[in-house]
Amino acid sequence: MKFAIYTHVNHVHKEGKIYGYGPYIREMNVWLNYVDEVEVVGPFTDRNVLEIDLAYRHSRLQYRRIPLFSLTSKSEILKTFFKLPVLFWVIYKSMKRADHLHLRCPGNVGLIACLVQILFPSKIKTAKYAGNWDMKSKQPWSYRFQKWILNNTFLTRNMQVLVYGEWENCSRNIMPFFTASYSEKDKKDVQIRKLLVPSENRKELIKFLFVGTLSEGKRPFYAVQLVQALKNKGYAVTLDIYGEGNQRAIVEEYINAQLLKDTVILHGNKNAETVLNAYQESHFLILPSKSEGWPKVVAEAMFWGCVPVATSVSCVPFMVDRGNRGGLLTMNLIEDVENLMFCIEDDLIYEKMASKAMDWSRQYTLDYFESEVKALLKEEDKL
Structure with a gap:
């Protein structure tokens, strides 16, 4: 042929x-x-x-x-x-x-x-x-x-x-x-991360992740605002950002102005192994993108039990089963924070979502x- x-x-x-x-x-x-x-x-x-x-x-x-x-x-x-x-x-x-x-x-x-x-x-x-x-x-x-x-x-x-x-x-x-992105031989047993809500004697971190180009289309600034809003409500949170782009200066300036250096970390472009480790250690992936084809980072995060929270574009609703395997962003900050809090406050809901996400992604x-x-x-x- x-x-x-x-x-x-x-x-x-x-x-x-x-x-x-x-x-x-x-x-x-x-x-x-x-x-x-x-x-x-x-x-x-x-x-x-x-x-x-x-x-x-x-x-x-x-x-x-x-x-x-x-x-x-x-x-x-x-x-x-x-x-x-x-x-x-x-x-x-x-x-x-x-x-x-x-x-x-x-x-x-x-x-x-x-x-x-x-x-x-x-x-x-x-x-x-x-x-x-x-x-x-x-x-x-x-x-x-x-x-x-x-x-x-x-x-x-x-x-x-x-x-x-x-x-x-x-x-x-x-x-x-x-x-x-991954083969059968890449499959490794992954323990679903626990979500422990902070109290007077407990300050376990809830780890968020952004992977992608720092561009207007990917809207990394919204990911920062989302995590900042959760921090302001008393949650112990971090956001690790992997990627470069023309929005980096804007994001960096905001991080400095809002005193978020200990909460939001800009890592720049890193190799696949580093990003893989980040997937394995994080609770949530945030993708507030304006448009996608096949959002590779969503499937990759799910593969490692990291729950995606993404905009309802392209096939994202299909991938997250309209909220059963991940969250859908409305791009209304108040609503999105409330939806995340609902998931964070119920560890059982989070664990089921992460497990379903991993099972689905590992088929492909x-x-x-x-x-x-x-x-x-x-x-x-x-x-």
């Missing part, structure tokens, strides 16, 4: 290998275990290989370079207009050669590939939609357009579209899927992910 990938991920060529964004490459290498030939169609950059980058692993891999393009402004759209003939031609020729078309969406390259694949109704196809599939959510027009094409059984045929979560009013093209291992990919490719190969 000749497997063709259409992706917006920027690639780097070094010493005969093709590198790209690590989490994406790691996932694609699982797919590549079960195909004979690979053709990658995507943009190429001259930057250095970064620490987070990984290389594709396949002995018969070809790379088709396409020009970088953007649709973020009028001037960029105008430039893209003149690049369209090349973009369409390269993708068309690639699709004609391939046996299986694999689209990575949403993204600029995915948008063009969504249009070109219409010309190949009999080709076997899969698409990984790595964003928020919620049709009701506010998203860029290009994202909505890609979802419309992929969901349309007249325009898009012989396609399995892998989306995060389960959604109503979807066509037969749509298939709920997932992403994994890398081993299971690979078996599902293998089954999907075998099933598609029969068509």
